[in-house]
Amino acid sequence: MKDLVLHAQNISKTVASPEGSLTILADVTLSVRAGETLAIVGASGAGKSTLLALLAGLDSPTTGRVSIAGVELSMLSEDGRAAVRGRHVGFVFQSFHLIPSLTAIENVMLPLELANRRDARAAAAQALAQVGLTPRVGHYPKQLSGGEQQRVAIARAFVTHPAVLFADEPTGNLDTTTGQRICDLLFELNRSTGSTLVLVTHDRALAARCGRLFELDAGHAVAPAAHLSG
Amino acid sequence: MRSRLPRIFLADFKMRALRFALRNLWRDLKSGEMSVLLLALTVAVLSLTAVGFFTSRIGQGVRAQAAEVLAADLRIESSSPLPARYFTQGRTLGLATAQVESFPTAIFNGEKSQLAAVHAVTSSYPLRGKLRIADSPFGVARSTDHIPKPGTVWLDARIVAQLELSMGNAVRIGATTLRLTQVLDYRPDQGTGFVNLAPAALLNEADIAATQLIAPGSRVTYSALFAGTPQSVAALHDYLVLNKAAGERLREVEESSRQLNSAIDRASRFLNLANLASVLLAAVAVAMGARRYAARHIETVALMKCMGAAQGLVLSISLIELSVLAIFAVLAGAALGYLGQWGLVWLLHGLIQGALPAPSFAPVVIALVTVLAMLVGFALPPLLQLKNTPPIRVLRKSVDSAPLRYGLSYGLSLAALAAILWALVRDVELVASVFLGVLGVGAVLALAGFGLVRITGRLRGGVGVAWRYGLANVSRRGAGSVVQIVAFGTGLMVLLLLAVVRNDLLADWRRSLPSDVPNNFLINIRPEERQPLNQFLQVHGLGQPAMYPMIRARITAINGVPSEALKITGDVARGYLEREQNLTWAADLMQDNQLMAGRWWTPQDFGKALVSVSSEYQEALHLKLGDRLSFDIAGESLKVEVVSIRKVRWDSFRPNFFMVFPPGLLDGAAGTYMTSVYLTPDKRPALARLVREFPTVSVFDVDAILSQIRAIMDRASLAVQYVFLFTLVAGVIVLLAAVQATRDERRYESAILRTLGASRRTVLQGVAAEFGALGFLSGTLAAVGATSIGWLLAHRLFSLEYRFNPYIWILGLVCGTLLVGLAGTLATRRVVNTPPIVSLRED
Known part of the structure; x- marks a missing residue:
């Protein structure tokens, strides 16, 4: 079990609602090994994004434990969890989440600067080159197409060489062809950097490209995770 | 080595925060994100420093005029001769000195006599103000820099008339005979009370011995007069308080004239009121600007936290950014304020006698403290909330950080502002009335706003599509609309209030001293x-x-x-x-x-x-x-x-x-x-x-003192109008802040509406209807507020009769509707003009 990069033990998430408390996620246990690719699938409202948020340390479970790269998150403060995210985690979102006032290269530099890396600009330029956006480094998000914006977001996610990369519906806002290209890029970078990829999607074709599927239904794990490959 | 590590880490953290903050500030300034905050702070500093610089100078100028009543800055009187050391001390401090000996005696022209108050003066008399003389009794008077030459006397017109004298005639005073050369029309220190009832005779101190009228037991008042820089006058004042003998009476400018003091006091109240209004408006704009700043940065903060940014770093960045902004605002505002007070001095150059002293730099310190209080009180709460943004917001926009209790922080900073303004104004009643008035009206505005917003919502059934959209927006935005009504209403109210003060109160004040007032x-x-x-x-x-x-x-x-x-x-x-x-x-x-x-x-x-x-x-x-x-x-x-x-x-x-x-x-x-x-x-x-x-x-x-007071009234109203300009600018900034607050929401709505087929014109009409309705509602409430506070101020502070002014209502309603309607529509026009796809993509 030494090469486990992500482990969730009996995690649940309950929130208060006008009708009483509501369980969004119930007793989920999940382990992901280094270099693995995992797709979290399920219908809308099944709890996919909640699970992703808990696994990435963006939110705390009501019960249960989560650890990333061997660090137990429930023991940490918000700042502690932020430090773990900064060191080990990368994100790609459905709506790209680029900062509109920053150029493409500045957006990619942001996580490096937060980690106080002195070579931020050079590393960001290299990351943008990897996603084929060298001619666009000085462009602002609104000057880029949706596909280009997502490529900037992917460059930003990989630039810190994270142990785990979380992707939330990465093709959700893109047309099929562009989405296909973005997926190719995502998987290629995942292979070449040796990182672990955890993605949330309702796109079965995209899920099928992952090594493992984890299906959720109304907050519950549907079946033991099936190993599709390696 | 171990102990150095945390220090290096800390220095590193600070540098990182500084780097981020400076870069963010530059970007925010470039994109106009900070414009409202920066403008509001700059205007507050501009108003505080311009008025501060100006009042410190004009205060000296007015004081100098008030000093006329003493014919000096400081005067000590006694019924026995004053010790020479007072004069020595005065001269050592660099003060000008003069001496007056006054006593009652009869003046003779042959057999006819008249009781007179004789004033024997030295050549430097008067040290402040000027003597006025005429060539015939009750004739046209002119100013003079001289005193009667030895051997001559200047007599009050009543003595000249009573003794049937002509210029050049000789009169007997005591044991000597003096020649009448001028009719004495006015002495600066003739007083406004009824102490010196007898008509005056002015003669040269050199002639006093020859009259042989000063002998033990004679009723003589000896006066020593001093004038010079405020510091030297204060130093001599302290010296005299310590050293004066019983029976020696110190007379200062402040107590020299009840009438003049009363006028000066009112003048400074008017000025401070305008100043107070500017600062309060700026505070409203800062509060709104900071909330918008936080709202605009919430996504970025969530993303940064997602990428590992600690809360401390987020807060440090915001704090550094605001501090740099504050320093910039203080520097720019103070520089503008300095220029502003020169404008004021230029405007009033004819009215101020003599050179004005240089302004003190205390207003800059006060402005800095005020800006800090405004930022800490009104800008810090949204920033603290920003720091607490949960990172999960990147996945779910509906997740907000726990709401902060703004009440306590706003309350504390209002208290801090009140304390600063009190330090500035030193008038508990003025600060308390304006603060309680504004807070009270703010609360009433909020309540009334809620009511009006609900009524507006019901009205929308019977109007066209643009109006329906506009009115529906007013009621749908609910709390947002109320905030806007309160902001617009407060801004308009303060402006209307100043209009009341400027026109009504100043006019009432002038009316209290009509041209036919007994002279x-x-x-x-x-x-x-x-x-x-x-x-x-x-x-x-x-x-x-x-x-x-x-x-x-x-x-x-x-x-x-x-x-x-x-x-x-x-x-x-x-x-x-x-x-x-x-x-x-x-x-x-x-x-x-x-x-x-x-x-x-x-x-x-x-x-x-x-x-x-x-x-x-x-x-x-x-x-x-x-x-x-x-x-x-x-x-x-x-x-x-x-x-x-x-x-x-x-x-x-x-x-x-x-x-x-x-x-x-x-x-x-x-x-x-x-x-x-x-x-x-x-x-x-x-x-x-x-x-x-x-x-x-x-x-x-009392003609002379009357014209002095009229001059002060004129100066005060000019100055208030000038300072009113700053308040106007502050009001416009509040308007801008309120419009900006809903700009993003509007951009998205407009894009959706246009995508659904609404013409640009329809959307714009809807926006105009919304802002027009908001303006009308705030105008109504502002008129109510301005009338009530105006009445309160007139009665409680200025002791004036308040007259109901229907123009305030017309002005409030028309200006509110037009100003807010037009400004809101113009400011939103760009949003409506943006192609829908751009707006939707940016969102």
Whole structure:
């Protein structure tokens, strides 16, 4: 079990609602090994994004434990969890989440600067080159197409060489062809950097490209995770 | 090594925060994100410093004019010769000095004589103000820098008329004979009280020995006059307070003239009111700007936290950004403020006599502290909330950080602002009224806003599509609309309030001193002269003014304690106890008098031993209702009970008295009567005839002090109008902040509407309808607020009659609708003009 990069033990998430408390996620246990690719699938409202948020340390479970790269998150403060995210985690979102006032290269530099890396600009330029956006480094998000914006977001996610990369519906806002290209890029970078990829999607074709599927239904794990490959 | 690590980490953290903050600030400034905050802070500093610089200079200027009443900045008087060391000390401190010896004596022209107050002066007299002389009695006067040459004398027109003198005639004063060369029209220190009743004679101090009138036992008042820089005057003041002997009386500018002080006090209240309004408006804009800043940065913060940014880093970045902004605003605002006060000085150059002193830099410090208080109070709460943004917001926009309690922080910073403004204004009542007024009206605005928003929502059924969309927006935004109504309403209200102050209050103030206000007092009218004098006045077209009996009396005891044994300190209070006062009786409360406590008498009280005292008298002698005062009236003892306390408007220039008794109590004791008349320049010759026909009646001319007060009124209204400009700018910034607050939401809505097929025109009409409705609602509430606070200010602070002004309502409604409607639509136009796809993609 030494090469486990992500482990969730009996995690649940309950929130208060006008009708009483509501369980969004119930007793989920999940382990992901280094270099693995995992797709979290399920219908809308099944709890996919909640699970992703808990696994990435963006939110705390009501019960249960989560650890990333061997660090137990429930023991940490918000700042502690932020430090773990900064060191080990990368994100790609459905709506790209680029900062509109920053150029493409500045957006990619942001996580490096937060980690106080002195070579931020050079590393960001290299990351943008990897996603084929060298001619666009000085462009602002609104000057880029949706596909280009997502490529900037992917460059930003990989630039810190994270142990785990979380992707939330990465093709959700893109047309099929562009989405296909973005997926190719995502998987290629995942292979070449040796990182672990955890993605949330309702796109079965995209899920099928992952090594493992984890299906959720109304907050519950549907079946033991099936190993599709390696 | 181990201990150095955290320090290196800390330094590293600070550098990182600084780097991020500076870069963010630059971007925010470039994109206009910070414009409202920066503008609001700069205007607050501009207003504070311009008014601060200006008042510090004009204060000195006005003080210099007030100093005229003493003919000096500082004056010490005594009935025995003043020690030479006072003069030495004054000269050592670099002060100019002069000496005056005053005493009553008879002046003779052959067999005819007239009682006069002789003033022997040294060549530097007067140190402040100018003497005025004329070539014939009651003739046209001109200023002079000289004093009578040795061997000559300048006499009051009444003496010249009474002794039937011509220029060049010789008069006898004591053992010497002096030649009359000029008619003395005005001495700066002739006073505004009724102390120097006898007409004056001015002569050179060199001639005093020859008169042989100063001998042991003669009634001489020796005065030493000093003038110079405020620091030196203050230093001498301290020296004299420590060293002066009993019986020596120090007279300062502040207490030199009740009327002038009253006018200056009002002038500074007007200025400070305008200043206060600017700062409050700027605070509203800062609060709104900071909330928008936080709202605009919330996504970025969530993303940064997602990528590992600690809360401390997020907060540090915001704090550094705001601090740099504050420093920038203070520097820019203070520089503009400095230029602004020069504009003011230029504007008033004709009205200010002499060179103004350099402004003090204290206003910059006050501005810095104010800006910090505004930022900490109004900008920090949203930033603290920003720091707490949960990172999960990147996945779910609906997740917000726990709401902060703004109330406490806003309350604290309002308290801090109030404290700063109090330090500035030193007027608890002014600060409290304006603050409570604005807060009260803010609360009423919020409540009324809720009501109006609900009603507006119901109205939308019967109007066109654009209006329906607009009105629906007003009611749908609910709390947002109320915030906007409160912001617009507060801004409009403060502007309307200033319009009230500027026009109504200033006009009322001017009206309180109309052009035909009495400029000559007639005193010493014997009871039997009342009838003939009345006839004389009527014949010469001078009307039939009321005549007040005048009794000279001294307080001998309060509540049975002899005045010598009373533990009352202070020159003013001792003066009230030691000197004879003018008393009168009246059946009705005099015009310009306001009852502050107790009751006014009814006919049943006539003849009873009661007294009504003025508030100055009551405060100085710590009197309360029911106290018993004993008087010595021409050797007779009289005990009376204090039944009322009056606030007297001394700057009304009508006869007023510290103490008033009911009719029937002192009828037998009435020595003389007094009255006041208004004389136009062409009727001045009638005075010469009056003096001849009624030789014992003294004429007291207050034209000079009247024009001084009118000059102060003019200056104050000009200055208030100028400072009003800053408030106007602050008001516009509030408007801008309120419009900006919903801009993002509007951008998205407009894009959706246009995507659904609405024309640009329809969307714009809807926006215009929404802002027009908001403007109308805020205008209505602003007019209510401005009228109420205006009434409160007029009554409580300025002691003026408030007249209902319908224009405020018209102005409020029309300006509110047009200004907010137009500004809102214009500011949103760009949003509506943006192609929908761009707006939708950006969202």
